[in-house]
Amino acid sequence: MKNVLVLFKRDLRVQDNPALALAASRDGAALPVFVAEPEAWAQPDASARQWRFVAESLEGLRADLAALGAPLIVRRGDMMAVLGGLCATHDVGEIISIEETGNLWSYGRDRRLAAWARGAGVIWTEVPQLGVQRRLVNRDGWARDRQAVMRQAQVPVPEGLRGVSEEPGSIPDARDLALAFDPCPGRQAGGRDGGLATLASFLTARGQEYRRAMSSPLDGAAACSRLSPHLAWGTLSSREVLHGMAARRAEVKGTRDGWLGSLRSFEARVAWRDHFMQKLEDQPAMEIRCLHSAYEDLRPNVPDATRLSAWEKGETGIPFVDACMRSLIATGWINFRMRAMLAAVASYHLWLDWRRTGPHLARMFTDYEPGIHWPQMQMQAGTTGMNTIRIYNPVKQGLDHDPTGTFTRTWCPELREVPDACLQTPWAWAETGSPAARRLGRRYPAPIVDVTQAARAARDRAFAVRRGDAFHREASEIVTKHASRKDSGAGRHFVNDRERTRRSKAQTPSAQLDLGL
Missing domain, CATH: 3.40.50.620 (HUPs)
Incomplete structure (x- = not known):
C-alpha cells in the first residue's frame, strides 16, 4: 500500500x-x-x-x-x-x-x-x-461551466488523516530565501483566521459602501473586501467566498440600503478574476510577449532609467501618481482604479514597456496573482489588440477621486502648503514665485513629463498601430480565444465600462489590475 x-x-x-x-x-x-x-x-x-x-x-x-x-x-x-x-x-x-x-x-x-x-x-x-479550465479551446460556455462549479457544495474537510513520522521542518524567514529588505508597515497579515474575519467584516459591515467607494483610494481601503491576498494564496476559496455572499444576499433581499448592489458588483469582480486567470492559463507566454504582435516594438525595450526610477519610488512630480505609488509601497495594496492608473501612466505618459514596469508592481502587491496581473498589465498598456486604449489623466483622477486632497497630502506631505486649487498641479503654483512656492521646489520634484503633451504623443503612437486589415485579422483571432462571451454572469454589471470590438460580441471588463477586490 x-x-x-x-x-x-x-x-x-x-x-x-x-x-x-x-x-x-x-x-x-x-x-x-x-x-x-x-x-x-x-x-x-x-x-x-x-x-x-x-x-x-x-x-x-x-x-x-x-x-x-x-x-x-x-x-x-x-x-x-x-x-x-x-x-x-x-x-x-x-x-x-x-x-x-x-x-x-x-x-x-x-x-x-x-x-x-x-x-x-x-x-x-x-x-x-476552481474557475479555471486547462486545455480550453475557446470561451464558448466557459462562464456557464464556471458558474456550475461555483454553485456546487464545498468539499468537506476530511475527518482525519493518517500521517507519517517526519520532522515537520521550520518555516523559512524572508532572509532564508535571500529576499531583499522590503518594509511594508501596512501589509495585511496572512492566515485563514484573518481571511475569515476579513470576509465576515466585509459581508456584515464594510461592504455596504463597496459599490460607491471602491474607486476612492481613501474610502476603498475600508469599503473594498480586502480578500484578494487570501484568494491569491488560497487561505480562502473563491467558492466559499461566493457562498458566503449568497447567504448574505438572501438576508438583505428586499432592502434598499445599498447592500444588494454592492454584493452584485463584488460577485461580478470575483467572476472577472477567474476570467483573467483563464487568459494566462490559455497563453502562459502572455507574461513576456504582447498579446497582439503588432505592439512588440512599440515601446523601447531598454527603458528610460530616470523615468522608471521616479515612477517606482513615487517621485514623478505628478502628485496623485506619487501618492498612489507611495501608498502601495507602504501597504502592499491599493484599489483597482488606482492600480490601473499607475500602470497606464507608466505605459503612456512615461512610455515605458509593460514588461519593465510589471515586475515592480507585482513585487509591491501582497495580493499578486500572475493570472490577473499580466493580462491586466497588457490591457492597461494597450497591447491586447481587443481593448479600447485608456490613457488616464492623472490630474483629473486626483481631482475626481481625492477631491479633498486628503489622500494626496497623506502620502505626499511635501505638498501640505500647496493650495487646494493647485494640489494636483503644483507646477502651476510654483510659477507664482511666492516664498512658499519656491520652498516646494526644494522638497518636491518638478513633473518628469508634461502630462498633456505626453498623453497626446502616446495616443498618436498607440492608435497608429491599429490600422490595416492585418491588425484586425489578428485582433479577431485574439477575441475568439480570450474574450468573454455574452453568457457571462458578470458582464451585466459592467454596462458603463463595456467595450465591444467591431468584429465580436465579446465583452471586456473595466480596468482592475489584480482587481484589489
Whole structure:
C-alpha cells in the first residue's frame, strides 16, 4: 500500500480543498508538503512582503493539518529534490495537488516536475482549480461551466488523516530565501483566521459602501473586501467566498440600503478574476510577449532609467501618481482604479514597456496573482489588440477621486502648503514665485513629463498601430480565444465600462489590475 503526498502551492487551506480530500480517500498515509523554492522567490515578481503573508498562512495551515493528524511538512529547496527524497523515504506512489496558474517560471517548473514524476514512477494527479479550465479551446460556455462549479457544495474537510513520522521542518524567514529588505508597515497579515474575519467584516459591515467607494483610494481601503491576498494564496476559496455572499444576499433581499448592489458588483469582480486567470492559463507566454504582435516594438525595450526610477519610488512630480505609488509601497495594496492608473501612466505618459514596469508592481502587491496581473498589465498598456486604449489623466483622477486632497497630502506631505486649487498641479503654483512656492521646489520634484503633451504623443503612437486589415485579422483571432462571451454572469454589471470590438460580441471588463477586490 503506497502513501500519498499532498503538495500545497496556492491553496493554503484544509477547507474546500479537493486535493486534500482526494488524498484522504486513498488507503495510504498522507504527507502534506509545502516547498519554499529559493529559485521561485528569486524571480523578479517576488518580494518579502508576499513571502511573509505566505509564511503566516503556512503557520495556520500547519495547525489545521496537525489537528487532522498529519502536520504540514515544510522544506526549503528544489521541488524535485525535496519531493524525490520524501517519496523515497516514505514509499510515496502518488502526488496530488491543485492545478496552478502561476507565472512563466512556475509553468516551466511544473513541466519539469511532470517529467520527473514519470521517470520516477510516481503518479502526479492534478485536481482542477476552481474557475479555471486547462486545455480550453475557446470561451464558448466557459462562464456557464464556471458558474456550475461555483454553485456546487464545498468539499468537506476530511475527518482525519493518517500521517507519517517526519520532522515537520521550520518555516523559512524572508532572509532564508535571500529576499531583499522590503518594509511594508501596512501589509495585511496572512492566515485563514484573518481571511475569515476579513470576509465576515466585509459581508456584515464594510461592504455596504463597496459599490460607491471602491474607486476612492481613501474610502476603498475600508469599503473594498480586502480578500484578494487570501484568494491569491488560497487561505480562502473563491467558492466559499461566493457562498458566503449568497447567504448574505438572501438576508438583505428586499432592502434598499445599498447592500444588494454592492454584493452584485463584488460577485461580478470575483467572476472577472477567474476570467483573467483563464487568459494566462490559455497563453502562459502572455507574461513576456504582447498579446497582439503588432505592439512588440512599440515601446523601447531598454527603458528610460530616470523615468522608471521616479515612477517606482513615487517621485514623478505628478502628485496623485506619487501618492498612489507611495501608498502601495507602504501597504502592499491599493484599489483597482488606482492600480490601473499607475500602470497606464507608466505605459503612456512615461512610455515605458509593460514588461519593465510589471515586475515592480507585482513585487509591491501582497495580493499578486500572475493570472490577473499580466493580462491586466497588457490591457492597461494597450497591447491586447481587443481593448479600447485608456490613457488616464492623472490630474483629473486626483481631482475626481481625492477631491479633498486628503489622500494626496497623506502620502505626499511635501505638498501640505500647496493650495487646494493647485494640489494636483503644483507646477502651476510654483510659477507664482511666492516664498512658499519656491520652498516646494526644494522638497518636491518638478513633473518628469508634461502630462498633456505626453498623453497626446502616446495616443498618436498607440492608435497608429491599429490600422490595416492585418491588425484586425489578428485582433479577431485574439477575441475568439480570450474574450468573454455574452453568457457571462458578470458582464451585466459592467454596462458603463463595456467595450465591444467591431468584429465580436465579446465583452471586456473595466480596468482592475489584480482587481484589489
